[in-house]
Amino acid sequence: MPTTGKLLEVIALQTEVAGLGLDLDLGSLLDRVVKRTVNLVDADGAALEMAEGDEMVYRAAAGMAEGSLGLRLRRSDSLSGRCVAEGQSLICADALLDPRCDRAACERLGLRSMVVVPLRHHGMTVGVLKAMSRQPGHFADRHLALLKLVSELVAAAMYFATRYAPDELFRKATHDGLTDLPNRSLFMDRLYASLAQAQRDGQPLAVMMLDLNGLKGINDGFGHRAGDAALLTFAHRLAGGLRQTDTAARLGGDEFAVLLRPLAADGGLAATMQRLAGQINGSVEFEGRLLQVGASMGAASFPEDGADAARLLELADQRMYCDKRGLQPVSA
Secondary structure, X not given: OOOHHHHHHHHHHHHHHHHHHHHOOHHHHHHHHXXXXXXXXXOOEEEEEEEEOOEEEEEXXXXXXXXXXXXXXXXXXXXXXXXXXXXXXXXXXXXXXXXXXXXXXXXXHOOOEEEEEEEEEOOEEEEEEEEEEOOOOOOOHHHHHHHHHHHHHHHHHHHHHHHOOOOOHHHHHHEOOOOOOEOHHHHHHHHHHHHHHHHHHOOOEEEEEEEEEOHHHHHHHHOHHHHHHHHHHHHHHHHHOOXXXXXXXXXXXXXXXXXXXXXXXXXXXXXXXXXXXXXXXXEEEEOOEEEEEEEEEEEEEEOOOOOOHHHHHHHHHHHHHHHHHOOOOOOO
């Protein structure tokens, strides 16, 4: 159990945050938290990493990590990424021996041991609070208990910082402004979480990549308002063809993605793709004109095509381009 003195330090931080009221600045809060964390768990450094797409990004840093602000690490290769995917706190006794860690990044920092706890916002794991040491085996359960208290404080502060924000900060950060579909960041978060769950319960899932055909021609021939109308109609049809458990996302431009979780048993992936194609392909009426809208599609499934998120997306993307060019699909 943490000592009374350490618990009083957590209370002092809570009092500081409470004193800021509704004028809380999130960036300032994160800086306060990581600086306090160093002393709280007798660490050499601390960082707050946010999950952005397939990367973990240092958004606040103190101590030995201070020069690493803005550092980006692949989620699939880091202990922090695993923490986000699993939603569980993790301790690493020696980063140079632990296969869950990005060894090269740890060597650059001089990091030998660390502890990471998930940071949750609106029920979703959006990042981690990390404490680090130059010594192996530095962290124990008492340090973990303290960091969990701090992470809960940060989560509550993030809620109030965005709950009363007039620009709906959180939704803008996770959804596409035109179609209101989840964006790349939210899609990747759900994919990592779904893969972790699928590996536990053994249920298959699939990812699809879709490319809206002809968008450039519509924009060039009829203007961007027509292009936006085509995108909105396509997004509406795509979302309408999915179950509540699935996720449709706009990754950017004419690129969309779908997460099918769990994969339907009736006919499997091929049947689902055929059904979706029938719903999303067709004409769109815009100011008296009929614009043709369709999509090229490719997909990859777990466990058949692998268990790595990056590999599944890459394979689905390759198969989508094969579909666009009329080629045979790429094999796993």
